[in-house]
Amino acid sequence: MMVGFAFYRDGGGLGFSTRLFFFLAFSLIVTDAQKSINPAEEGVELMVLAESDFLWDDDNWTVSGNASNFQHGTRMIKAADDGPDTWYFVAPGKFTGAKRAAYGGKITFKHGFFEYNSEGQDAQRDAFDVVLVSEAYELVIGYRNLYPAWEFRSEHSVELLESAGWISNSTGGPPSRPDMVRVLTKLSSIRFRGGIYHGHEDAYLMSVKLYAGPVDS
Template sequence: MIGKFLLLAAASLSTALAAAPLSLHSVAQVSAGGEVVVTLPGYDSDIGTQLTAVITKLPTDGKLYQLSDVHSKYGYDPKKGVEITSVPTTIVDAATGKTRVLYVRPSVDREGAGEFDRFEYTVDDQTVTSIAGTVVVVGDGVNFIASDFSAGGESWTVEGNRVGGSAVSFEASSRGSLNHYVYGTDDSLNMEGGNDSDLWYFNAPSKFLGWQGVYYGGEMKFTMSSFSGDFSSSNLNADTYLVKLFCAQCDTNKGVTIGFPLSASSFDGSTKTFSLSMVESGGWLRDPENTLEAWTVPTKCDFVEVLSGLTSVQILGDFTKWYESVSLDDVVFKKGTAVSSIPFCAQGTPDASTCSCSGGFTS
């Protein structure tokens, strides 16, 4: 009896210690009005384990289908099998070791400024089920999230020099390389020692927030220009940050802010496109949340976690110690290639709060 109990206990312990598989976040690229076979890249450290994939969240602007039997087995058309209309739905892919679905765009379609869609899936190894992974669907370009302001201000706001959440001003015309853009101005000054001590920022709308981990390893781009203001070096707010990324739930809900220092770039008021590398070694610094301590280089885990739970994205508008008017155009989160660069060590949980990464960025 004791021997049987020990065997059962050992089996239970073995199951408990079995490594949970990972539903890896990924990117799928498709043409407008087209279709693409998407591999759901589950990962299991237990060698030889057969994984089963389950769709847990459907796309909102496209459709998912099981692969047809002939395409699954032999690669022949037609690709389209049974439509997946509810969740959870187990993926039926007859090819050995494969977990694939067909994603189809609407027949009347066009590629806009940003990603097409998202859906989620889990994998299991007949013992443990993974936490859901996200598949981001993009067009032929690599601008995953973007504001080009072609039709308006897109819910961007200005924070710091007027009533919080005030809408940006929108200009539906061209000015040099700016074409349909937004702008903000110093509406109020808080003078200390002859200088304006308050800073104002362009505040990004909700589409830039939440889980954006897929942009780790990519870049953030935007174009700025100024209509008025003294941008001489002696009048600049040099000790501040060009961009701030904030995650309220990071570090066990303590909150983490990562900023790109203005001193690492230059802006004299003339039109300039900024390109910031979305990795911890790209010049970013982490706020210590203590005015007596210096900002430090974030870890890989810090950076991935912030991108996996963005609460706010702010771009500096207040560059000088006096009045200025600053415009903003073509804000983009992008990647050089349509491939997720999130390392395995940061994918234990969707928000990257379970992370064991060390060292610098590797693609």
């Protein structure tokens, strides 16, 4: 921040205006420095720990479960199914491992369908839409009801905090803070649900990013 003041000298010493200038300038510098090192401040961008934009290829993503025709598309990956089975897009190694820095951060992504058939039934809501797994700590933490029913495209931003709506698979309730930290510290897998309907689906995933949280979280 640049601020200008008019000031003068009283004889050989510093006058009141000069001292006022130094005080205000120092205060502004300290204030700006405090703002610049506070990552939780609104408008400050979080660091991206891993991302896949699928510009050139599938970026080593895979699928798990009963999905078929997995392939790379235009800035996306996609796969299909012909029934009610749950299946997932599985993130590559750059999204896993030691990701303690992601605590307090977020996962963002886009998900959608080229087509779907509900077979006259509601969307399936029992399974997790996003799943975090730590084999080392035997933890599975997931997030339900992210995908809106009857929509062809949706964007999501999910905070990586125990209070953000995550569910511990072992308890059926919110994870504790230590468990949320543990699952990220030794993260074995991140999975994103592909289909939610009972009939045929052709689903896609786009623009996945994993962000770090505040430094002091």
